[in-house]
Amino acid sequence: VHDVCVLALDGVVAFDLAVPVEVFTRATDRDGERAYRVRICAAGRAARSGLFTLRTEHDLSALADAGTIIVPGTDDVSQPTPPAVLAALRAAALSSVRIASVCSGAFVLAEAGLLDGLRATTHWLAAPLLAARYPGIRVDPDVLYVDEGRILTSAGAAAGLDLCLHLVRRDLGADAAGHAARLCVMPLERAGGQAQFIEHATPGAGGGSLEAALEWTRRHLHEPLRVVDLARRVGMSERTFNRRFREQVGTTPARWLARERVLRAQRLLESSDLPVEQVADRVGFGSAVTLRQRFGAVVGTSPQAWRQAFRAATTPRLETDDRVRSGVAEVAPNAGEYGGRVRTYDS
């Protein structure tokens, strides 16, 4: 079982802490078994948090054998992180562990020197401060999360949810992530590159929500779809449709569409033996070449490699744990839409 360790610092934001705890404790693999072992650890086994103090069974030594470390935000980024915590994080980073921050947790990673030279994000309010304090970090204040492979950062708390689901999708596949998302009653799983600001459609106002249109589109992914036609379907000009789309979804129609097609393809690869050529066709990509290109940008690996890693990770019951972990590490060493070497998408 993949080992997730959530680090509780003094002043930890309860919501940031709860999100990974809930997502990872509920996520299940294909056989319905819990896929993660989740621990909360804190220096001295205790952490203050606003209205309460949290006591836990694990101290910082738990970081040493974690597969994934999550660092939630704290309420005061001007407070220096205890040296012992920084040391434990640095030591852990030397292994193959994956480290992710939520919200202002990015400041802790930065302080530990783990973000130098990397792209990263944090809550939009704190982004300027992060950039000013650590010039070596390429701070992107506009995205929900940044995946640099072994190091991931996410924006405000709700983006932490998107980040956790993203990790589940990398580890266990699109189906498991979709299931986890439904447990959270998430309306849509958002891509990392989406804007932090999304104008929420006020019911009844103006042209109305695009949600129905998105749903229709998802059901017709396999058809050739052009933006003009989608706009016509909802009775808007292409120009207005583009505008509404950016406001409500946080990205452009074509990018959203490509991502939806990739996620559908990912599921098909997991659940069927269809050749890549046919998978491409079924999800509406013009060719297998196009599928491979887009798939790589989103998932960080090739369709064929994903299928094999997925099979290897889920079929045999014995030794599943190590295979999940190492399989992922091998397949997606720098995965993600925003992985350093992977072609970036927005921005």
Next chain:
DNA sequence: CGCTCCAACCGCCACT
């Protein structure tokens, strides 16, 4: 890998 072509996107602006 490089080339060509065209859809997609977006700034600008006139118009409701």
Next chain:
DNA sequence: GAAGTGGCGGTTGGAG
């Protein structure tokens, strides 16, 4: 005047 719409055209980037 404020707010929203949509057409135009230039640039970009994706598909083949």
